[in-house]
Amino acid sequence: GAGVSQSPRYKVAKRGQDVALRCDPISGHVSLFWYQQALGQGPEFLTYFQNEAQLDKSGLPSDRFFAERPEGSVSTLKIQRTQQEDSAVYLCASSLASSTGTGTNYGYTFGSGTRLTVV
Amino acid sequence: KQEVTQIPAALSVPEGENLVLNCSFTDSAIYNLQWFRQDPGKGLTSLLLIQSSQREQTSGRLNASLDKSSGRSTLYIAASQPGDSATYLCAVRQMDSSYKLIFGSGTRLLVRP
Numbered sequence: 001g002a003g004v005s006q007s008p009r010y011k012v013a014k015r016g017q018d019v020a021l022r023c024d025p026i027s028g029h030v031s032l033f034w035y036q037q038a039l040g041q042g043p044e045f046l047t048y049f050q051n052e053a054q055l056d057k058s059g060l061p062s063d064r065f066f067a068e069r070p071e072g073s074v075s076t077l078k079i080q081r082t083q084q085e086d087s088a089v090y091l092c093a094s095s096l097a098s099s100t101g102t103g104t105n106y107g108y109t110f111g112s113g114t115r116l117t118v119v
Numbered sequence: 120k121q122e123v124t125q126i127p128a129a130l131s132v133p134e135g136e137n138l139v140l141n142c143s144f145t146d147s148a149i150y151n152l153q154w155f156r157q158d159p160g161k162g163l164t165s166l167l168l169i170q171s172s173q174r175e176q177t178s179g180r181l182n183a184s185l186d187k188s189s190g191r192s193t194l195y196i197a198a199s200q201p202g203d204s205a206t207y208l209c210a211v212r213q214m215d216s217s218y219k220l221i222f223g224s225g226t227r228l229l230v231r232p
Binding site: 033091110111112 | 123125155160161162163164165168208210218219220221222223224225
């Protein structure tokens with residue numbers, strides 16, 4: 001598609017419920033990122049995929065968070081047993097380039113995010 | 120650990136004013152710095168990207184500068200318009216992590232008609 005698409009736009013979950021957030025990156029984009037943005041804060045890195053390989057998951061806050069990108073395109077971020085502190089906007093971004101370090105301009109395209117509210 | 124700070128947190132100006140948004144970072148070993156705009160309920164739109172070897176970038180009414188040695192960047196908006204109202208975020212990419220962006224908390228700008 002023309003941009004990065006995320007669904008659902010809004011999700012209200014009861015504490016303890018499992019949720020799954022979907023990201024459709026731009027077709028052909030190699031790299032995919034998930035960020036978490038708490039209210040009034042900047043986005044914080046969660047995890048990074050290069051094609052189907054999850055190369056960095058250092059930002060995932062706990063083992064309740066799990067992300068996958070099985071075919072190197074669509075990605076799903078799953079949060080198990082949601083807690084109130086998980087309430088945030090979850091942003092997905094994709095990039096045509098891979099993480100090759102220097103020489104990579106690295107243009108990111110962000111989706112509109114999923115706003116998760118845990119009650 | 121890299122920390123990115125943006126001042127002010129919020130800014131309200133009348134239409135037509137020129138304004139400056141500030142971004143500072145603690146670790147000068149950056150690969151590049153990027154300014155984004157975020158509208159309510161929307162994703163981030165990249166405005167300007169400055170490589171570590173560059174001093175400034177310009178796009179239309181926007182000009183971003185980078186002083187890597189002092190850990191500072193500014194975003195200058197000329198002749199502000201109500202449509203410029205949004206949150207402006209700066210983000211750095213570290214030399215040792217070529218893909219991860221580290222964001223500041225943003226400056227919420229309101230341009231009053």
